[in-house]
Amino acid sequence: MEIRPILSALLRSKTGPILVAVQVALSLAILANALHIVSERQAVAARPSGVVAEEDIFYLQVSELKNQPTFNDMVASQARQRDVLRAVPGVQSVAQTNQAPLSRSGNNTGISASPDQLKITTGAAFYVSPDSLVKTWGLKLTEGRDFLPTEVADLDMNKDDYQVDVVIVTQALAHKLWPDATTYVGKTLYFGTGKDAEPARIVGVVERLQSTGAEVGERAEMSIVQPIRRISKPRAMYTVRAEPGQRERVIKEAEEALRKDAGNRVIIRALTFEKDRLERYRADRGLAWMLVTVSVLLMLVTASGIVGMASLWVTQRRKQIGVRRALGARRIDILRYFVVENVMITSAGVAVGLLGALALNHLLVSTLELARLPAGYLIGGALIFLALGIAAVYGPAWRAASISPATATRGVV
Amino acid sequence: MFAYYFKLGLRNLRRNPALTALMVLTLAVGVAASVSTLTILHVMSGNPMPHKSERLLVPVFNNGPLEGYSPGDEPNDHQVTYRDAMNLLASGPGERRTAMMGVGGSLQPERKDLAPFAVAGGGPTRDFFAMFEIPFLYGQAWSAADDKAGADVIVLTRALSEKLYGDVNPVGRRVRFEGFDFLITGVIDTWNPVPRFHRIVGMGAFDREDELFVPLASAVRHEWNNYGNTNCTGNAGPGYQAFIDSECTWLQFWFELRSAGERPALQDWLDGYAAEQRKLGRMPRKAPNDLYNLTEWMEHLKVVGNDNKLSAWLAFGFLLLCLVNTVGLLLAKFSVRAAEVGVRRALGASRREIFHQFLTETAVIGLAGGALGLLLALGALALIALQSKQLALVARMDWTMLAVTFLLAVAAALLAGLLPTWRACQVTPALQLKSQ
Numbered sequence: 001m002e003i004r005p006i007l008s009a010l011l012r013s014k015t016g017p018i019l020v021a022v023q024v025a026l027s028l029a030i031l032a033n034a035l036h037i038v039s040e041r042q043a044v045a046a047r048p049s050g051v052v053a054e055e056d057i058f059y060l061q062v063s064e065l066k067n068q069p070t071f072n073d074m075v076a077s078q079a080r081q082r083d084v085l086r087a088v089p090g091v092q093s094v095a096q097t098n099q100a101p102l103s104r105s106g107n108n109t110g111i112s113a114s115p116d117q118l119k120i121t122t123g124a125a126f127y128v129s130p131d132s133l134v135k136t137w138g139l140k141l142t143e144g145r146d147f148l149p150t151e152v153a154d155l156d157m158n159k160d161d162y163q164v165d166v167v168i169v170t171q172a173l174a175h176k177l178w179p180d181a182t183t184y185v186g187k188t189l190y191f192g193t194g195k196d197a198e199p200a201r202i203v204g205v206v207e208r209l210q211s212t213g214a215e216v217g218e219r220a221e222m223s224i225v226q227p228i229r230r231i232s233k234p235r236a237m238y239t240v241r242a243e244p245g246q247r248e249r250v251i252k253e254a255e256e257a258l259r260k261d262a263g264n265r266v267i268i269r270a271l272t273f274e275k276d277r278l279e280r281y282r283a284d285r286g287l288a289w290m291l292v293t294v295s296v297l298l299m300l301v302t303a304s305g306i307v308g309m310a311s312l313w314v315t316q317r318r319k320q321i322g323v324r325r326a327l328g329a330r331r332i333d334i335l336r337y338f339v340v341e342n343v344m345i346t347s348a349g350v351a352v353g354l355l356g357a358l359a360l361n362h363l364l365v366s367t368l369e370l371a372r373l374p375a376g377y378l379i380g381g382a383l384i385f386l387a388l389g390i391a392a393v394y395g396p397a398w399r400a401a402s403i404s405p406a407t408a409t410r411g412v413v
Numbered sequence: 414m415f416a417y418y419f420k421l422g423l424r425n426l427r428r429n430p431a432l433t434a435l436m437v438l439t440l441a442v443g444v445a446a447s448v449s450t451l452t453i454l455h456v457m458s459g460n461p462m463p464h465k466s467e468r469l470l471v472p473v474f475n476n477g478p479l480e481g482y483s484p485g486d487e488p489n490d491h492q493v494t495y496r497d498a499m500n501l502l503a504s505g506p507g508e509r510r511t512a513m514m515g516v517g518g519s520l521q522p523e524r525k526d527l528a529p530f531a532v533a534g535g536g537p538t539r540d541f542f543a544m545f546e547i548p549f550l551y552g553q554a555w556s557a558a559d560d561k562a563g564a565d566v567i568v569l570t571r572a573l574s575e576k577l578y579g580d581v582n583p584v585g586r587r588v589r590f591e592g593f594d595f596l597i598t599g600v601i602d603t604w605n606p607v608p609r610f611h612r613i614v615g616m617g618a619f620d621r622e623d624e625l626f627v628p629l630a631s632a633v634r635h636e637w638n639n640y641g642n643t644n645c646t647g648n649a650g651p652g653y654q655a656f657i658d659s660e661c662t663w664l665q666f667w668f669e670l671r672s673a674g675e676r677p678a679l680q681d682w683l684d685g686y687a688a689e690q691r692k693l694g695r696m697p698r699k700a701p702n703d704l705y706n707l708t709e710w711m712e713h714l715k716v717v718g719n720d721n722k723l724s725a726w727l728a729f730g731f732l733l734l735c736l737v738n739t740v741g742l743l744l745a746k747f748s749v750r751a752a753e754v755g756v757r758r759a760l761g762a763s764r765r766e767i768f769h770q771f772l773t774e775t776a777v778i779g780l781a782g783g784a785l786g787l788l789l790a791l792g793a794l795a796l797i798a799l800q801s802k803q804l805a806l807v808a809r810m811d812w813t814m815l816a817v818t819f820l821l822a823v824a825a826a827l828l829a830g831l832l833p834t835w836r837a838c839q840v841t842p843a844l845q846l847k848s849q
Contacts, residue, residue, distance in 0.1 A: 015832070019741040026734045030727060037723075063519055065529055067592045119481035158636075161651030194480060196648055232638070267519050267531050286800055287720050290450075294731055297442055304435055305738040312745035360730075368719040 006341050016309050017345045023305045024349025024385050027298045029356030032381040033364060034291040036373050041284040044216055049101050049277075050170070050208030052138035056092075056242050057273040058251055059100055060085070062258060064234040065265040071156045071231060078229070078236045082131070084261045085238055088254045090246040095131035097239045098230060099212050100273065101223075102280045106212035111224065112190045113177040115197035122176055124222040125211035130154070130229035134168070134206065136241050142171060144185035144204035147227040157232035163191060163198035164226050170209050172221035174202070189224075200226070214280050247272065302385070303392040306346075310338065310396035318403060325405035338397035339390060346389035350382045357381065418770045422777035429746055433778065436742045440782025440829075443735025444822045445789035450721075450728040452794060452814045456807040457619075457717045461606035462545070466707035467673035469544070472501070472683055475700035476660050477646045482698050490644035490662040491614050491714065495633075497690075498664045502538060506682050509544045509669040513537035515615055515640030516625075516632050518591035522577050532573065532590070533640055534625035535612060536632040542568070542601075544669045545611055550574075552584035552599030555628055559598075563630030567595035573624045574600040593635060595627060607806055608716050610707060612665045615641025618716045619803040629664075639663040660695070673706075680704050736829045743778075743833035747771060751840050758842035771834040772827065779826025783819045790818060 010017050051057060062081060066073070078096065085094045099106030110120035127133060134146045146168070153164050167189065169177075174184040181187070184205050190197040209223040242250040251270050258268055314321075321334055361373040426433050460466050474497060475488040493501070498512035517533035535541075542554040551574075555566040567588060574583055587594045608618035616623075636653040642663065649659035668679060683702045690696050705713055754767055791810060798808040 015836070016741065016744065019737055019744070022737050023734060023741070026730065026737065030730050030734070034727065063531070065519055065521060065592065157651075158653065159651055161648070192648065198648075264528070267529050269531065282801055283718075283720060286797075286804070287724065290724055291727070294446065294727055297446070298731060298734060301439055301442070301734055301738050304439065305741050308432065308435065308738075308742050308745055312748065315749070364723065368723055370719075370723070 002337065003340065003344075006337065006344065010341065010344065016313065017348075020306055020309050020345050021349035021352065023302050024346050024389065025353035025356050027302045028350060028353030028381050028385050029360050031295050031298055031384070032353075032357040032377040033360050033373060034295050035381070036361075036377045037370065038288045038291050038295075040371055041281075041288050045281040045284055047210070047214075047220065048208060049210040049214070049273075050137070050139055050206065050221075051101060051210075051273065052140075053241075053244065054273040054277065056244055056247055057137065057239060058242065058247055059097075059237055059239050059271045059273075060251075060254060060258070061237045061269040061271070062235065063267045064262055065267070066234045069234050071159075074231050074234050075154055075229070077234065078231070081236065081258060081261065082238065084257050085240060085254055088250060088257055090243045090250045091240055091254070092243055093132075093136040093241040095129050095133050095136035095239050096229060097127060097129045097133060097237055099125070099127060099237075100239065100271070100276060101125070101210040101212060102214045102273070102276045103212050103271070104214075104276075104280060108212075109224070110192050111173065111177070111222075112193050112197065115190050115193055115195070115199075117193045120193055122173065122222050123219070124173055124224050125209075125213070127209070127223060127225045128228040128230055129225065130227060133225055133239075134204070136239055137209075138241075139209055140207040142205050142207050143183065144168075144202065146204060147225075152227045152229065154229045155231065157230055163200065164228050165198075165200050166203045166227065167200040168204040168206060168225040169202055170221050170223050171205055171207055172218060173224065174205055176218070176222065299384075299388060303388055306342065306389055306392035307396060310342065310393045311399075314338070314396050314400040317400070321400055321403050322405045322407070325403065331401040334401040334403075335397050338393055338400055342389050342393035342397075343386065346386055350385055353385070354378050354382060414766075414769065415773065418773035419777065421770065422774035425774055426777065426781065429749075432742055432746050436739050436746075436778055437781045437785060439735045439738050439742070440779065440822060440826060441785035441789055443732040444783060444786030444818060444825065445793055446728040447725075447732040448786065448790040448814060448818045448821065449793040449797065449808075450725040451817070452790070452810060453797070453804075453807050454717060454721055454725050455814060456607055456809065456811075457721060458711075459607060460708055461608060461610050462707060465669070468670045469707045470507075470668045470670065470676065470679060471705045471710050472666055472668065473703040473705070474683075474687060474696060475698050475702075476662065476696050477698060478660075479697040482700075484700070486700075488700070488703075489646055490642070492642065492644065492662040493664050493666045494660055494662050495657045495664060498666055500686065501666060501668075505668065505686075506670075506675070506679055507668040508671050509540040510667070511538045511541040511544055512629060512664045512666045513541060513612060514629060514632060514664055515612065516591075516627060516637055517640035518637070520625075521589040523586075523588075524577070527577070532624045533621060534570075534623040534627070536627055536629045536637075538629050540669070541611075541626070541667075544667060545604075545606075547604050548602040550600045550602040551582045552597070555598045560628050560630055563628060563634040565593055565595045565631055566598045566628065568599045568601060568626040569597060570604070570622070570624050571600055571602055590625070590627070591635065591637065608711060610711060610716075611667070612641070613711070613714050613716065614665060615639070615663075617803075618711070618714075619806050633657065676704070676706075732825065736825055739778075739826065739829040740832055743775065743830055744836065747833045747837040750837065754837055754840040755842045755844070758840065764838045767838050768834055771837050772830055775826055775830025775834065776823055778830075779823040780819075782826060783822025786822050787815070787818045 064077065082094055082096060085091060107126040108123050109126040111122055111124050112120045130152045132146055133139060134141060147166060151166050177189055184202050187202050188199045190199055208221055210220050211223050214220050255268050255270060259266055357378055364370040365372060473488055473491055474493060476494060477489050502510055502512055514536040516536045519529050520532045521529045539554050539557055539560050550571055554568060559566045583597050584599060586597050588597060643661055645659065645661040649656045649661050670679060683704065687696055687702050794808045794810055798805040
């Protein structure tokens with residue numbers, strides 16, 4: 001291979017090759033980091049929530065326009081509303097609830113393994129329902145059982161302050177509390193720490209239930225469920241599972257039925273799980289789109305730079321190519337010359353780019369709290385740009401190889 | 414000569430059309446990417462009250478329990494307790510003071526054709542309106558006596574007022590909110606500061622807007638829960654009174670000082686206050702009492718997210734790549750014109766003249782790239798604004814950014830053109846003429 005002559009030719013006119021190498025280096029540094037961020041965000045957004053067939057789940061927030069209703073009044077009307085919802089055709093299951101996974105707003109509580117701890121073990125999303133969330137959301141029990149109807153407590157938030165002593169936890173939370181245990185049912189966890197910490201006995205463990213925030217990291221799966229009906233105002237939220245494909249119709253009919261039941265003195269807000277999920281990851285999706293767009297543009301710009309510079313070199317060296325052809329060089333030799341030259345330039349760019357990618361990643365990790373770049377992205381990025389370089393130079397190189405020796409040496413530059 | 418070179422530059426756009434188009438496009442895409450992300454960053458990090466941001470201050474006490482606290486730990490929340498809010502309102506220094514909660518609930522219109530609907534707003538004290546210079550369309554803020562009595566008075570926003578009453582002045586009428594009749598004292602005109610700084614905790618800097626305001630004392634008298642973030646470190650106990658007396662933090666507090674110079678005095682006052690509270694058995698952590706002015710506050714709450722900064726950085730990295738690319742393409746474009754330079758030099762043009770000519774040509778390309786980049790940026794921003802209401806609020810082009818676009822494009826192109834232009838000037842006339 002004629003590496004030495006190509007190298008010395010390159011070293012004689014450095015500007016062009018350096019510009020191309022810088023482009024490759026910059027693109028590689030940005031591309032490797034951008035693709036890494038995109039795949040990270042996608043992995044976060046793809047985590048399962050623990051709720052099966054999310055597309056069939058919706059929520060109704062119902063507030064009745066009543067003045068100073070009594071507690072018993074409110075309990076009765078909520079029981080009635082649940083019956084009204086259950087009677088709507090296409091409804092599979094209804095549960096009253098206080099909040100929804102991924103909805104980004106709700107109740108959290110501090111959980112500890114022992115009241116003697118100084119700090120709580122973890123915060124957790126606090127779901128309460130007098131009905132079965134296990135059934136309506138399709139949560140998978142890996143151990144123990146669902147709540148019994150006798151365990152349900154009606155809580156007057158304006159007066160009562162008692163904790164219910166049974167709880168269902170997620171596997172992740174149980175493992176966080178007792179890392180060495182293999183079975184969790186029967187164990188006692190505490191709300192808070194210190195002498196006021198309230199105990200609750202674990203009766204069931206569900207495989208997974210994401211928190212309202214669906215935070216990045218383990219906090220996303222820290223959730224607990226208790227069998228409570230909490231009442232402070234004539235307001236309630238119901239989560240409904242519709243038969244597959246029936247959601248939109250069921251929402252409409254359920255709203256109408258509730259409105260009729262309350263004689264129109266009611267405000268109803270309907271939400272779907274799908275929409276909550278969409279909203280939760282909207283920013284991540286937006287960033288991913290932007291990064292993908294920038295990555296595609298990066299490659300286009302870099303490729304166009306290589307094509308442009310290679311074309312220029314071919315024009316400049318027409319005469320030289322003609323002479324070489326006349327002296328017996330085959331077309332393949334000319335083609336190989338340009339491809340090898342380009343591989344050398346691209347490789348230099350890739351080498352600098354790898355360092356650049358690491359430096360950029362270091363900057364992103366230290367100032368913007370992003371994750372470290374795995375080596376795979378560096379290798380992948382390097383291969384992409386080597387391939388891109390060869391593909392981009394192939395056209396101009398082919399044109400160079402097609403130059404006929406006669407016309408090229410005729411003297412016109 | 415400049416006009417002539419400019420004309421030449423325009424004409425030369427047609428020379429090597431593919432190369433020129435590539436350059437203009439590359440520049441335009443680079444400029445569009447950086448300008449659209451910069452616009453969003455610019456709007457997000459804007460100062461909504463530049464003339465008094467130094468005088469608007471937020472206090473934060475670290476009032477959590479001593480258990481589990483190590484010195485230097487951040488407070489659990491950025492809001493204050495009801496007790497602290499009332500104490501600061503009653504005796505704190507400063508020209509104006511306000512504390513506010515979030516309120517939300519049902520609104521029943523008088524009109525029979527309008528079904529009841531859910532609304533959300535704020536529960537501040539009277540000073541809120543003057544402090545944030547909120548313009549009134551009709552009427553005025555409620556009185557200090559209303560604040561004291563917790564009267565059922567209400568200020569509507571223009572949008573809500575028009576929804577309920579059309580173009581009519583509704584001051585003096587009553588509106589039913591959460592089951593109680595409220596007397597309308599005023600309607601505020603459109604007030605849409607970006608970022609929405611007055612109650613970022615619990616409301617967001619770019620999320621929803623307040624639709625109405627009622628006195629804090631009225632909301633508390635009706636025992637309404639905070640419509641926003643409430644943070645309790647311990648069990649508050651049952652009932653509303655226990656909640657009010659608890660160490661739960663749920664209110665946003667603002668001081669307005671006469672001058673920024675009064676800040677140290679306010680800090681001293683707060684430290685004194687906290688020391689007094691400690692004697693009563695509160696605030697056992699003995700942590701510093703923080704004070705933030707408006708801009709520090711937005712910085713502290715990370716109004717501009719890391720993702721936005723990341724986007725802007727990457728966009729500028731991309732612009733840099735586009736510039737390097739343009740340098741290469743310009744080199745290619747200029748290098749085939751060595752003969753032309755040779756002739757001009759032989760006919761008496763100085764290097765300076767050649768330099769002027771080629772740089773002007775570069776500027777023309779920059780202008781073309783800038784114009785196209787502006788169109789692309791507008792398109793990109795429109796696309797971004799479609800994503801969500803929040804983004805619609807921040808993805809808007811203002812005149813500053815428009816000017817920046819052009820300057821950026823032309824400056825970038827000129828910068829990219831320096832090396833190729835310098836190279837073009839190095840042509841030796843004799844060599845060129847001989848080879849012809």
